[in-house]
Amino acid sequence: MAHSCPNCGTYNSEGTNFCQGCGTRLAPPAQAPAAKRFCPNCGAEVAAGYRFCSSCGTNVG
Structure with missing residues (x-):
């Protein structure tokens, strides 16, 4: 399941630890x-x- 970056809004695929758009660390999904x-x-x-x-x-x- 994709989730969006809280910093820039880029959609990142499941399992991604850092945003592919801006490099922000992503929280694990709930x-x-x-x-x-x-x-x-x-x-x-x-x-x-x-x-x-x-x-x-x-x-x-």
Whole structure:
């Protein structure tokens, strides 16, 4: 995914550390948030890192 330089606006390809237009150091792209998990038994959202559903107690691994 291309991203634009905050200094000059030049579009740079993914993985580029420095702008190809002006040489400004580019920040790494933001990481996407982790996918939400849902309990297979009751459908409640399960928080990241939890092994059991807080709504019904089902083991969600």
